[in-house]
Amino acid sequence: QTAPIRVGVVTPLSGTYAGIGQQVKWGLDLAAAQINAAGGVMGRKLELVYEDEEANPAVATQKAEKLFQVGKVDFLTGTVNSGSTLAVGQVAERNNRLIATTVSFADSITADKCSPNVFRVNARAGMQSAALADWMASTQKNANVFYLGPDYEMGRSTVAAFKAAAEGKGAKTAGEVFAPLDNKDYSPYFGQIRGARPTVIYTSVAGNDTVRLFTQMAEFGVNRNVQVLGASGTVTSQNLAAIGKAADGFVTGVGYSPSIDSAENRKFVADFEAANKSKPDLYGADSYGVLFFYKAAVEKAKSTDTDKVREAMRGLQWATPQGTKTMRAGDHQAMQDMYAVKVEGGQFQIVGKVAAAAAIGPDACSRF
Amino acid sequence: MLDWLQFVLAPQVVNGLSIGVAVVLMALGLTIIFGLLDVINMAHGEFYAIGAYAALALIGMGLPFWWALALTPLLMAALGYATERALIQRVFNSKDRHTLTLLLTFGIAIILEDILKIVFGANPMRIEQPISGATEMFGLFFPNYRLFLMAVGAAVIAVVWAVVFRTRLGAMVRAAAYDRHMAASLGVPVSVVYAGTFAFGVALAGLSGVLLAPIYSVFPTMGRDFVLIAFSVVIIGGMGSIKGAVIAGLLLTQVQSISSLYTSPVWSDPLLFGIMVLVLMWRPHGLFGRLGHG
């Protein structure tokens, strides 16, 4: 067989998450080019087929179905919002194909809503909190944390996860507030934050909201003498430039940082920058890695047959820019080392690390 | 108690005020275009975004912020004029003007947003604040740029009001909006008036875009939800009423700002909407009716 192996990518190329979709595409394109240049997968080339899901699960399912049925793809990846990942997972089950997400970090995807046809190669929310809480406990005695999240389910559950991890390590809670998603002006909340006199502010706002939040915190001096922490999506290479100096000192827990000091990563970052004139972020890196995951599984199974590949994927270890990852068989969640990274002078620097086994948490999937 | 007034309530009120001015500027453009042309400009938010991007581009070319502030409204007016002449004018005389122009500007909005994404990318950008520092007043900490924003906003509002209600130009525009044939027969150059009015509204949106770019970030969909608040303000104030937009804009942002002290912001939208419904039940045309039509 020499026909190419077709991999479907359903990702938001327009809409709210277009920026993330861009990183996904860059990572995948780079990986496919490298794999094909090195002879492909079992002698077959990888061919990526893109569909825009507009960050809307209803569109995502339609597009996924199209790729499975009309596009005849063997494997599918790229979904960003967890709603899309969950819905597309169902389509995969119905079509007896496999998918992997490289971005969605809602715990449920590999816990209570796990699916035999869905894998996750990126770190989930719980892992990120674990790494960050660990770093906070080691640097701040008696941390008094104020929580500020975007007011929707994901923002709230991210705050809740970190709060649990932080309180588990002895931190106190100074207060919490949830601002609407796409909030324009955070100054109305600053009164509350000042009044609570926190030593740490943890936030789970993301994307464009972060730019405003940080700019305004600096404008009002809210972040003076306070350590600002946040979720992995809070400050990324997409919004870092726009935030500028206001981001300095920010720390988050992630599964990837361009500053990871290894030969593999240095090469990856260099290749990525050469191809895309932009640094990779965690989404780009995990999307890059997913094709090597698939490649390893297919080569192990010596087939693209769904059942055989699934078996091969379970427990599979494969190399990624951030080091070797292991796919846990019980819930299809990848295990990996987690990092605490800090923004300094517009660059992410690694300031702490938690081993994979300590970060991953229990297997809560009971479907398989 | 005094502490609470000074350190909790007072900053909240003043911050609310600066947001209020921003919202009023947006609402003003909307309400003028609606009140005078009977057009619901669904692309208003995109014009606001284009204003911010235009300033960004001008600054990128090496111009100082103040030049960008002055030039952007002019560029936006030209864009608005062209849009009206090329597109909106074509459906303006249909009897379904309301619906058709709403849908048309909706289509324009989709296109503009995507063009911004192609040209500038989806990632957020920002303009540095041209005025830095903060003023301490009565123990309150207040960024200077916001003070400037409020002053400019107030001046623009005053000028707009005077033009619409105190000049023959304003009367001409309102007449042309209601009855193009009769107005034309009195010598009003209706096509020019329509396009000019639209251009004026668009220029206002662009101006808000530049003014707000230094505090809010700049990205292609930046106008989308901002325009929602502006719409509620316009409805509550009465579509087409300038006075209504100003009063409702300031009032609503205060309600939001103060209520955020006590309630979860999940309730901020339902609260806003609840107020809107209550106002409309009490006064079906908003607080201050409308100015263009009977």
Add this chain to the structure above:
Amino acid sequence: MVEALTIGRATAPSAGTRRSAVRALSYAFFAMALLFAAVAATLGDVFFFRLATEALIFGGLALSVDLLLGRTGLLPLGQALFFGFGAYVSALTLKHLAPSLPLALALVLVSGTLVGLVGGLIAIRAKGVYFALISFGLAQVVSKIVFNTRELGASDGLIGVPAPVVGLGVASLDTAHAPSFFLLVLAGMALLLALLMRLMDTPFGRTLDAIRTNEQRLAFLGFDPWRYKLAAFVLAADIAALSGALYPMLRGFVSPELMFFQVSGNAVINVIVGGTGSFVGALYGSALLTALKSVVGSFTAHHAIAIGALFVVSVIFFPKGLIGYLAPALERRWSRR
């Protein structure tokens, strides 16, 4: 007032020919749908069946928009609220009560009527643009609440909705079987369309037309326009909710995005492109745009420009929509013969 009417027709077409032209175009729609089904079934396709079913389901939503926009003269910018509501009620019923289509539809009808009534009482008071924006706000608020309610799956939505089997006397129909479900939905839409077209020939329906043209005068003819508008609003809510009820059977999940403005906006676009006031135009529009999006979306990430441009062009050059041009053309052919 009078001036505005001149464009296009010199004399009113006799109501009879206009309506039979629309009727012919309705038959044509369903004939083409059956033809499509025959071809797709021979090819053993599933994807296009599902896509077409989705077009029909959103066509149902467009029908409800047309009832308000094209007949009653109210522009609803938040009709997705009822569509999404129907979808959620149906999903919860199928998932937690029983996988039964009649049960789901019945519950959706009952609760849809109630919600429509509440929404109507809020929105109907407002007129014109105010109505449009109130309906928009209503949907905005409710979708945000759903988006934030953990019990409803919040932003993730609900997955794992089972596809029910419908007993049809001797035979039974599995909604998971794409061709069968397509035919079922097609039949449902045909029924709905027939009912709506018939409704417009009753005094009730004609009164809605009168409301569109001159609501204020109607009061002096002994009608209370408010009641008729409320009834139309509730009816439209039911139609939207019932259409929405079919969605989870097709895709197996629901998510808050179903209530977002995108969906409401698309429904209005479908109606405009298809032609307002004719009902079948809503179905044509939905089929056309679904097909178009599916094709254009694969070519470029900037399909939004294509859709926006289509929109601008159709509003400017074809404000009467497909049916608005096809029906008169057909009439002219008939009258020439």
Add this chain to the structure above:
Amino acid sequence: MLELRDVHTHYGLSHVLQGVSLRVEPGEVVGLFGRNGVGKTTVMKTIAGWVAPSRGAVLLEGQPIGGLPPERICRRGIGFVPEDRRIFPGLTVQENLVLGFMQSPGRSRAEDRRSLDAIYSRFPRLGERRGQMGTTLSGGEQQMLAMARVLVGAPRLLLIDEPTEGLAPKIVDEIFTLMEGLRRDGIPILLVEQNMHRAIGLVQRFYVLERGAIVLEGDGGNTAHREALVRQLAV
């Protein structure tokens, strides 16, 4: 001054004016009579530029004006008072009047002021209500406003469509007195009026329109012509 030569006008497909030819000489008041729906208003609209003639010529002082946009025709000095008055609803009485100044741009503020004062002394009722919204005026008040609005622009030719429709006898008198004054001032008028008995005393010449064509032309002062007119319209 004004001449229509074989003018045809359509509304969509319906052929309303089917070859109308008429003249208004300088200083002349010309009546245009006819039953409902024969096309009198359409003649006025065609001259004023609200609808374009599909065939034939409309000439003002020998220059073709047919098909020009209304604002250009107005600038040439043709003032139009339409039959349904068309008061701008969101504008006050004064604002409605001030708009009339647009007809003659380039006048000084002082001249505008004077003509406004003159109008208010001619229509004191309008002066009393100058700050009121135009459409809250009664029907008669609105008619006065519509006339006044055109007069402030000092037109060289007036098109007046059914000015006394719905007016009290006293106001009808006033309107006719006003039009007589205009005639004395030498302003040419093309007048459509149902109140034929009053109008016949005012007009120097008249035309009768029937189904989109002129069927009778006569002299206002000629008794035989007047009788013909009454006969024509009574049948």
Add this chain to the structure above:
Amino acid sequence: MNDATLPILQVRDLTVRFGSLVAVNGVGFDAQRGQITAVIGPNGAGKSSLFNLISGAIRPSAGRVTFEGRDLTGASPERMLAAGLSRSFQITNLFFELPVRENLRLAAQFVEGGRGLLRHVSASRAAQRRVDELIERFALHARADDLAGFLSHGEQRRLEIAVALAARPRLLLLDEPTQGMSHADTQDTAALIRSLVDDGLSILLVEHDVDLVMDLSDHVVVMHQGAKLAEGRPEAVRADPAVQAAYFGEVQEPAHA
């Protein structure tokens, strides 16, 4: 209730203010059954406002409206119509985008008494008959299938009356029915109004055509600046010097604020 001697309409102290303007100021009069009562007065006297009050278009600030002995003050237009009172408008107010026949059918639907709301329109026999009658009576055959908006002004005025009449009211309010009609059509309309009265209808009429008013009406109410100036038989009213001063204009109008 249908006592033939009782006035069909009694208006007492009716008042409405628009801001500072008192458009109708304490007006009271009776309209007798089977008669034509005319309301005349200078432009802006408040006649249309009075009609708006009686027909339920606006609510009075004070006063009472009694129709056939029932107090209907401030009732909605549809209740007024249900009670048997219908009106036409001074400014033509039709369903311009619907055919003439449909305008009439809508108006006639009321005679079905709310039955068969969901049956096919052709099932409304009584309404259909009423429409045919009206088309016949108002000579609208030629235009029956045209949109109302395409009719000439005069034709629209005729349709306006027909629409007001369709519901078979017992009292008909006509606001300047002959406005904009040619002389011949005005004569036809006068004859028509007379025939309506012969059929037992009572009419309240606003008209500026004085000859028509004098010729038709049994009773005349004169309004001036919102208030009732005089009332009585046509000849008596015409002879009243106050009325002459205010309305007919033989005498100069006294200056007022």
